[in-house]
Amino acid sequence: MxxxxxxxxxxxxxxxxxxxxxxxxxxxxxxxxxxxxxxxxxxxxxxxxxxxxxxxxxxxxxxxxxxxxxxxxxxxxxxxxxxxxKIEFPRQMEGRGGWKIDYNFIEQIQQEVEHAFAHDVSSFEQIEAVLLAIENLAAGQEGEGNQ
Missing domain, CATH: 1.20.5 (Single alpha-helices involved in coiled-coils or other helix-helix interfaces)
Structure with missing residues (x-):
């Protein structure tokens, strides 16, 4: 006890x-x-x-x-x-000439593609369309990370 x-x-x-x-x-x-x-x-x-x-x-x-x-x-x-x-390419001032992306920037892209890849890119409209698509794709991938 x-x-x-x-x-x-x-x-x-x-x-x-x-x-x-x-x-x-x-x-x-x-x-x-x-x-x-x-x-x-x-x-x-x-x-x-x-x-x-x-x-x-x-x-x-x-x-x-x-x-x-x-x-x-x-x-x-x-x-x-x-x-x-976020990807955003430089814009054309006041949309001059109907361009959304800066015309001089598109011209630089065209020259770079022709120089780097020996590929003739004559359509600035196509270059602008591709650049706008890249912006849209990047904006639409929120939360998905780099693909």
């Missing part, structure tokens, strides 16, 4: 009559000393547990803060990536 059970039994027995009460009273100092020591031990254990909880709460707070920072960083990176994925 452990000490707590012994104390409980002695307290119960003390209610049965004076003879048992005398036994309880004789051991009362021992019981009180034990209970005070046990109380102190449990208080220290509780204090230690509270300290552990505080440390864990601080760690959790730091992890939450780091998670929030990471989420913000990822969101910013996603916006930057989306912005970087």
């Amino acid at each position: 452990n000490k707590i059970d012994e104390i409980k039994l002695a307290l119960l027995a003390s209610k049965l009559g004076p003879m048992y009460k005398a036994d309880f009273d004789a051991n009362a100092h021992e019981y009180i000393a034990y209970l005070l020591e046990e109380n102190e031990r449990l208080r220290k254990q509780l204090d230690g547990t509270a300290d552990v909880i505080k440390v864990k709460e601080n760690a959790l707070t730091q992890l939450k803060d780091a998670n929030d920072e990471l989420a913000t960083f990822i969101s910013q990176q996603a916006m930057e990536l989306e912005e970087a994925r």
